[in-house]
Amino acid sequence: MKPKVKAVLLIINAMLLTLGLPLLACGAEGPGVDTGDTAFVIICSALVMLMTPGLALFYGGMVRRKNVLSIIMQSFTAMVLVSVQWVLIGYSLGFGADFNHLVGGLQYLGLNGVGGEPSLAYAPTIPHQVFVLFQMMFAIITVALISGAFAERMRYSIFVVFVLLWTTLVYDPLAHWVWGVDGWLRNLGALDFAGGTVVHISSGISGLIACLLLGPRKTDGAEPMVPHNLPMTMLGAALLWFGWFGFNAGSALGASGLAAHAFLVTNTSAAAGAIGWAAAEWLRQGKPTALGAASGVVAGLVAITPAAGFVTASSAIVMGLLAGPLCYFAVSSLKIRFNYDDSLDAFGIHGVGGIFGALATGVFATTAVNSAGVNGLLMGNPHLLWVQLLAVLATAGFASIMTVGILKMLTLVAPLRVSDEDEDIGLDLTQHGEDAYNYGEVSPA
Amino acid sequence: MKPKVKAVLLIINAMLLTLGLPLLACGAEGPGVDTGDTAFVIICSALVMLMTPGLALFYGGMVRRKNVLSIIMQSFTAMVLVSVQWVLIGYSLGFGADFNHLVGGLQYLGLNGVGGEPSLAYAPTIPHQVFVLFQMMFAIITVALISGAFAERMRYSIFVVFVLLWTTLVYDPLAHWVWGVDGWLRNLGALDFAGGTVVHISSGISGLIACLLLGPRKTDGAEPMVPHNLPMTMLGAALLWFGWFGFNAGSALGASGLAAHAFLVTNTSAAAGAIGWAAAEWLRQGKPTALGAASGVVAGLVAITPAAGFVTASSAIVMGLLAGPLCYFAVSSLKIRFNYDDSLDAFGIHGVGGIFGALATGVFATTAVNSAGVNGLLMGNPHLLWVQLLAVLATAGFASIMTVGILKMLTLVAPLRVSDEDEDIGLDLTQHGEDAYNYGEVSPA
Amino acid sequence: MKPKVKAVLLIINAMLLTLGLPLLACGAEGPGVDTGDTAFVIICSALVMLMTPGLALFYGGMVRRKNVLSIIMQSFTAMVLVSVQWVLIGYSLGFGADFNHLVGGLQYLGLNGVGGEPSLAYAPTIPHQVFVLFQMMFAIITVALISGAFAERMRYSIFVVFVLLWTTLVYDPLAHWVWGVDGWLRNLGALDFAGGTVVHISSGISGLIACLLLGPRKTDGAEPMVPHNLPMTMLGAALLWFGWFGFNAGSALGASGLAAHAFLVTNTSAAAGAIGWAAAEWLRQGKPTALGAASGVVAGLVAITPAAGFVTASSAIVMGLLAGPLCYFAVSSLKIRFNYDDSLDAFGIHGVGGIFGALATGVFATTAVNSAGVNGLLMGNPHLLWVQLLAVLATAGFASIMTVGILKMLTLVAPLRVSDEDEDIGLDLTQHGEDAYNYGEVSPA
Amino acid sequence: MQKIEAIIRPSKLEDLKAALENIQIRGMTASEVKGRGLQNNQKQYYRGREVSVDLNPKIKVEIVCHDESVENIISTIINSCRTGKHGDGKIFVYPLERVIRISTREEGAAAL
Amino acid sequence: MQKIEAIIRPSKLEDLKAALENIQIRGMTASEVKGRGLQNNQKQYYRGREVSVDLNPKIKVEIVCHDESVENIISTIINSCRTGKHGDGKIFVYPLERVIRISTREEGAAAL
Amino acid sequence: MQKIEAIIRPSKLEDLKAALENIQIRGMTASEVKGRGLQNNQKQYYRGREVSVDLNPKIKVEIVCHDESVENIISTIINSCRTGKHGDGKIFVYPLERVIRISTREEGAAAL
Ligand SMILES: Nc1ncnc2c1ncn2[C@@H]1O[C@H](COP(=O)(O)OP(=O)(O)O)[C@@H](O)[C@H]1O
């Protein structure tokens, strides 16, 4: 071997060691692994992964054409960065051995010791790696969701740093609070089947904070801010709906009756959410819109997320029917009233719908559905509702403070927004040097 | 608790009870549940769910740009309404205890008694809820398919009512006839592996009836009726093909060799259908089209649907090769000849392809593939073909009569079509108050 | 029965027999079938199937609008033709009993003898047909990949024949070499977990050869060659990423820890590939592009494909981080330097990324991940790297020679390219008689 | 020679083409434009926000013709594109200095 | 009567519409065009290939008006569309022979 | 000053831009139009239905220039856009009353 080559190899080898990734036997299955459960959760992970591109289209169709690549790119960036961050440190912070009920320890750094053996604490019938994968997809979409709040104005380089800081400092600890063994919200008895607080409230609230800090999009002299491609948004909503089955049913962590139940109530609430939103539009505007139906689907999905393993199908209908109009009200009245520019309603749908869902879980939960759950208000246990409220407040409070901190810190380094002129020209050209569409013959040269 | 709050809770509680949804333990698995089969059918349900958005794009690309949201919205509406209807009453009408061989009883109203225990009669190795989910997705797509026949002219409010009536009065009983224990067509020995009669013939024939009753689209002064976005249609066809694996292979209700076989012949027939259609075009027009290939895929998929568990791969090739040109003939000659405006060929492909498939099942079925099946004509049993013919006629007759009844009744209430002026402006704007695309800088304000 | 009908039936029957497809019992499961593994590999097959439409969009967005249907149609054509070819002969050539270590025998012609019993040699826990399906999807996408190299200029009829010849004469033997029992590269100990050589090197190299033989696209007077619809490309990349989980994890042929490991490293390398590519762009151009991120994802996926079951997650990060910039260099500098018109960089990404991945497998492989694997250079075994190099050279050599042969032969029959005038007008209109988009009111009449 | 420029409703283009062929006029150039004037705004809704669209889609048809055909073409346009409601559009007539056909280099009347 | 044709930046259209309404001018026809001139090219990147785009998106606004309004409209356009940098666009004024409203067959001043 | 308006084949735009730069003409405005005339219709097929497309895609290029440049520009257009077949397009020349540059308020020759 040439010395130069040898040197390169040594460096690479050193990188590997620094990354701390052990060379352990992943192929070997531990006892207790069930192939059906494993197949199910692996495929569910793929489904959840598809939600982020779905979100990219859902959001992408709603922005003006000059910003469509920038918003899609933000979702891709979340996928790309969090995928690596999760392997290196994120999983460990979320699910490593508990530290003060607040965050996971560093034992799983670089997925050290995570292999084919099930994690008995988290998912005893599937390889530990499958649990890691499944959770990774949740971390990805959460930070991608936030991008809807400050769409069409944030500098791409700021976004890159924001993603890394937010997922590490906000998402990972929150995941530990709610799902980690000995996390304080979990210990308290807060119910969050598939991530209502961790995913939706945290991203929705952070989005609200971020759009307040960045300020509204320039409106004078701007073309009207209407969605540039609604069929794209509809496709995105459909992919979100599809992937959400993986999100909620997969959270049963096995191919069980509970998974089927979660799937059923998820679908039911999505449908009821669309009915509720479209009905509200029909009453108020005289016409139900396609964007409204799609938004209602998402509202229904958000609302049922914490509840999917704990409530009945009829409760899911009620929750969806309430969540739709509630979010419609948030995006059409609340936003105008308080005059913040949550461009694509990350707060209006994920924040509001998530808070509603967390509280509704406290109302509708019943152990008849899931003996591992807790009864809610309607079953005569008002206590759960208070616990849920506490979880909501803790999540919202933590997410707000941290997001303010992160963004204020970033402001010291560089402006968060693109210049007015760049905003005018559009982020696709100015941040990425690309034009999304070149249909016509009079195309660039 | 405040009395007002208490009242609201009481009302909600009452709603739940009225809905009749029991609070039973869904998480508990019965004996005999196989996690592999369960994983398989749950994921297949998700795949089938994705077919309806796939259809929305398939259809959406073919309409004029001013109607694209309206047709997508019709598919979403089917998803949304049938999802709730199925939980409340649809499943029970289809699969409840037999009533006179014609319809299911009301015992499963609100999914009462449907939980994690398998339904021994329908799917003994998966939780009952999984069977409910899987069948729900079939009910959804069936009514969505019809929308292709009267695209670009039906009032949205009429469509909403039509969906609810048609799925309840036509689909649910038909599902019982063919698949329900003691349903009369099932008792007769009619073979329909994955829904050729129930899904495709019923929707195709109903579409034909509906487009005859509504009358053709306005053509004078109209822009030429060419597809506005064929790549969208190609994507839709791909999603249909993908989801159809869930549709046909999932109908084995387990991760079995039969499922694999159904998957294989499904794919084979889809491919052969495209070859057949494109070859017919090449011969007659001199050029094979992309839309033709996509349409041929769908024709092949429709044709193999009733046969997927009963015929060999070579029969699938033959069936696809025949189905493609047959449907091509139906949409290009028959339609012109009889001068009905089946806008997107719901009848031409699903009706004609479905009837062909049902009969071809009577020809090609062999117990060598599936011992639970019956031999067909080629195996020396002409009887099956007669049974299949009877099933076709019964389905077509029932669907026609009911669709006429439903639409005639609706005519009494309100006009089925939008006004000529609204048709001119387009359904997106007039029915939904939205514009699908706002690409240009000269966009609305 | 009428004599005419009888004659038709006889002919069809004869066709069936000629096709040689046996009428065997597919529903019957053999012993050793695991429903979890079966569910997993069936669904993975569906995921891999979706990659080809994903590729169609990925490629479709990059061509000029006048050629978008033509490139999508090429992917569909690959799906359609190879689906039938595989059933009739392809599978047998790839996986039939070894003949001289070079190609499979004809015993599985028409899938003769392939049923519900597992193939002990290839996949002992799933029905044989599932293995057939899974492998079929690989054959389909491989030939579709090539189309990117000669996009926007090949005659459609030539493409049809090329697909049939190439898949039969190049892909099927190659699959046997690498994966077939007793194939010579497999015997040699070359590692190719999910198809780096068979799929990516073979298609990339063949693409290079083909674009050299066809010559570059006309550039004088042509509109600038910029992607016509980048959101379409991003969606395509997302579907590729999603489907690739089936491709790589499914290659474990069971729902095992190895599958989970392959999924994990696949995702990691995809993410690292995007980071690497975008970082290279950022350094060199000052801006990272969305197309660059998507291309980097694909580069990372290509690179990890042969290695997915053999390397650690940290190696996957390193491989991705190297593959991204390497492919970026290939498409932006190498291509300019050597002045070949690989329109959509089939060689630049699949060829270059595939060769890199195969060699990197020789460097990073470790039996700690998979005891059925071999240690690579970094674990002190330089031998594997030589074997991998040999596999690369053999694959590249064979693919080049055969592709030259096939295309030279075709040149004798007809010109490979469309006329200059047709190239100018676009392939959609001239080859397929269709216009992809008719958005405007000033549409064709 | 003169250029007649008609701004019409998109749904009238097919009728207009047919009517012009009846009077032996085939050559024309059409393009998509948006117009405002006395026609009512459209209402659109996006997440509860009402957007009033004051630029309506129109088609601009340009026909260059001999002076003596102008009157005939104008009345043909009016007859085929008129609904009597606001938004039917306008006809503008412009003077033209020269007309040349690229393929043959012919000028003037011969170029049409 | 004359036709004023303004080639402006896309981002100025809304401002221009508002400014024109202030001087009671509502009728106009707008369309998308691409222009080149002294304004700098844009740089785009596709797989490492730098593409220099020399046609910038612009909007063409056409306003037909009475001779006496021309001056007022021109200064309104300048005031609302001017940034002072290259690329602000041009105003062209053309003579017009006739104006007809299709819906009423009115000609001349009455047609506007 | 005059306005030269050329309707050309889309595939000739790049050639035309290059040819015009050779004679120091850079300013222009281009847009997409559809035209009919003597050029043959295209045939398209949708589910077996043959659709004859009589509006062919064209590009309209508008160049405002000094009277003395007109001749030179016209021959440049013809030279770079001519294939000799029907469908090459037309050149129309219009009189112009005024030209103003928005960014500087300059008028006339200075505005180009
Ligand atoms: N002053 C004007 N200059 C240029 N175009 C105009 C003018 N006024 C109207 N138009 C065009 O004519 C179209 C129709 O005009 P409008 O006033 O709405 O109705 P009417 O058809 O009754 O005149 C407008 O949409 C616009 O495109």
Ligand SMILES: Nc1ncnc2c1ncn2[C@@H]1O[C@H](COP(=O)(O)OP(=O)(O)O)[C@@H](O)[C@H]1O
């Ligand atoms: N000679 C010309 N003929 C027609 N249009 C022109 C001409 N010169 C410029 N334009 C149009 O005016 C726009 C602005 O011109 P440009 O020279 O870039 O900047 P400025 O606004 O300083 O004049 C161009 O994009 C083009 O659309």
Ligand SMILES: Nc1ncnc2c1ncn2[C@@H]1O[C@H](COP(=O)(O)OP(=O)(O)O)[C@@H](O)[C@H]1O
């Ligand atoms: N009378 C006309 N008025 C306006 N535009 C015309 C006229 N005749 C032709 N054109 C435009 O010129 C283009 C080319 O004309 P055409 O007659 O097809 O071929 P040629 O190039 O031989 O004149 C048409 O597509 C149309 O855009």
